[in-house]
Amino acid sequence: TDNTAIGYFALHTLKLGIGNTATGGKALYSTFGGSYNTANGYGTLYNNSYGDYNTANGFKALLSNKGSYNTAIGSYALQANTGGGPGVNNGNLNTATGFNALCSNTTGGLNTATGENALYGNTTGFGNTASGSRALHNNTSGNNNTAIGNIALFSNTGGYQNVACGTSALYNNTTGLHNTALGDGAGSELTTGSNNIDIGNVGVAGESNTMRFG
Secondary structure: OOOOHHHEOOOOOOOOOOOOEEEOOOOOOOOOOOOOOOEEEEOOOOOOOOOOOOOEEOOOOOOOOOOOOOEEEEEOOOOOOOOOOOOOOOOOOOEOOOOOOOOOOOOOOOOOEOOOOOOOOOOOOOOOEEEOOOOOOOOOOOOOOOEEOOOOOOOOOOOOEEEEEEOOOOOOOOOHHHHHOOOOOOOOOOOOOOOOOEOOOOOOOOOOEEEEOO
16 A cells, blocks of 8 residues: 555565555565665665665665664665664664665664764664764674764774764774764774773873873
8 A cells, every 4th residue: 555666576575564665676675564665776675574664775775674764875775784673672773874884784773874884894783873984884783882083983893882073083992981082083092991081192002091182
């Protein structure tokens, strides 16, 4: 009911879903009972079966999706998102804008990635915000991090509740927690230390509970 399909095999499997719009070859191909999804581009939301209220715009954006309330704009954005079911940790409520943004995300939720390859490696991390090319690029399971600036928090894997503002800020942080870095290159030498504040200072590898200015 009230579904629109334009393109080869678009909405091919649909049986129960309503309010879906698919434009492009194999867009929303596997949707069976999902509703109120919008897919524009070849292979967008291809594997979505029961996910609802998703929007995908770009080649293979949200390709593997089974989650809900996701928005992906850009080729391969949120391509690996699977999840499915209620709750944040089921690949729900993510927003990815840019080529390969949140490309590897599987079950992580409440993430926002803006910029090419932003949060590229994220799989299960949730509540992260990355704005800038390759910001939080290597994050996999880290939660509640904020990276603003190109390659900010680039190396972070499992660290959480870090704030980096500036190009390459906290670049080498991997598992450190509760660090704050303001300024281009700020805290870029920190690796595993926690509870640091670096403003206009690169910091020192491994240190914790330290404030550095200028």
